[in-house]
Amino acid sequence: MHLFKSVVSLVAVVAVTACGGVEEQGGLGTQESALVSGTSQGCLFKVSSAERSGPFPPIFDVTVTRYASSTCAWGAGSVLVGTASARQPTVSLAANELGVAVAYTYGKYAGSVSLKHLSPDTLAVVRTEGLGPTSPLGAIGSADLVIESDGTTLTVSGIKNWPILGETGSGNNYVATYPDFFTSTTPPSIVAF
Template structure:
């Protein structure tokens, strides 16, 4: 499969609540299943027969930080070897998530880029090629002028298979290629 079909992920719909939580319409229903199952679904996915996972590891140095890993598991259905790589670093405990389909693997995590007390928390959304684990594209979701935080961001792939949705929490207006189609809703283009 060539790289160009994997590059069709053009839009991300981002819905963040300025009040610090998921909007009521986005809260999981009681029928959604056990919390452990929901958390596992946010950390694991399958692409082209290969299992992928996102994970984090605390590095207890001074100052302490977290390495964020993308892992590919070897299996009978996966044509590629097991592999892992550090995809990010955060100076706070980062919320992490992963979604995958045969077009690619998408990760998201909220991270603090510096140990400085004035550094804000941002959301990084990245798409990876399942075969090479190479970065295909990335988009940073940042509060305008660094005057707030994106403290949580969870990624999913819509049923059309090509639209990525990111939901989470923010404490101010977003900057960049984002618009506000309605209260608490943000739409961002993720063009390469």
């Protein structure tokens, strides 16, 4: 009986992966290391996702919230930055004095990444970028944001199970580097390893 259960489990993992699904083991479905809050111009920002009640497949709203404090000139506020369907998105946020960057996965199998630059004062979207696999069978499982020590370069890193449009190299990990993310529209360099 134990052997039968093991075979059934193995077949299920292979079937989900072959159909473009995302394996939970190995981290494609997790987001433990992603930062979800940051400070810009004295204000604390957090990104979160929440499932809407009712629809099937489920829809998840991705929201960035600015918290009121004695150091924040603009007070509390929030903005819906996007939605994801069928599967809870992974979310990440990085911020500095130049702005707030937020990333989230979306698509039936968390197949793509949306990346946005928000203005700290108005919460308006200043820039929108995206990362996607070269096939609808592909999935990007995470998108962790880091602002590099120069203060202007943003990196997005994570895992994937298919090549990303524009990448060099190969492998299940990627790093997309956006130079001067907050002040330009320079496209990223994407390296897989």
